[in-house]
Amino acid sequence: MNQEAVAPVINLDDQTLPRYIAIEGAIGVGKTTLARQLAQTFNYQVLLEQAEDNPFLERFYQNQKNAALATQLFFLFQRSQQIEDLRQDDIFEPVRVADFLMEKDRLFARINLDDDEFQLYDKVYQQLTIDAPKPDLVIYLQASVDVLNQRIQTRGINYEQKISSEYLQSINEAYSEFFLYYDEAPLLIVNADELDVVNRQQDYNQLVDHLLTIRSGRHYFNPTFF
Secondary structure, three states, X not given: OOOOOOOOOOOOOOOOOOOEEEEEEOOOOOHHHHHHHHHHHHOOEXXXXXXXXXXXXHHHHHOHHHHHHHHHHHHHHHHHHHHHHHHHOOOOOOOEEXXXXXXXXXXXXXXXXXXXXXXXXXXXXXXXXXXXXXXXXXXXXXXXXXXXXXXXXXXXXXXXXXOOHHHHHHHHHHHXXXXXXXXXXOEEEEEOOOOOOOOOHHHHHHHHHHHOOOOOOEEEEOOOOO
């Protein structure tokens, strides 16, 4: 007789937890959702991107060329302030999970800006002398353009509906190249096409069990259905 599979229970006893986890991936892949869940599981502070505070973002998706530099500079100042706050709070809040890496800012700038704009952006970046703390674990959520489009449509943010498949593909390619050479922290690359940490508890439990085993190097995770 078939029995319904029961998701494993996450046991955190005697586990050495990564004290700073950063989650990355393209627009709509599920970074914030996973960050909130991990923060709840580990009782961590959560540090989130605040894209809704960027007054240029909606204009960027309407006309990328005209609004790209303003959008990117706003994000640069916003993220640098978040990183500065992170350093200031280290003594008091030593454990946290974030839904971004600081390095993503230059990655998006390289995609969105022309050469002259990027040179100006880079001068500002260098003047800020950003020295972001290194995560103990980076989780890269990797998904196809079709899946990203579906998730963007499902979450229903109006200005995001203007994002083209071509733009999502360029972001995916930039992330793939970036993480091909990334060695600043232990890295877990997750196949997020089939991952559903909201509706399938077993997916989430498997992912947490796997990340708790990582101490160094590069690792891969595919959800297993049972």
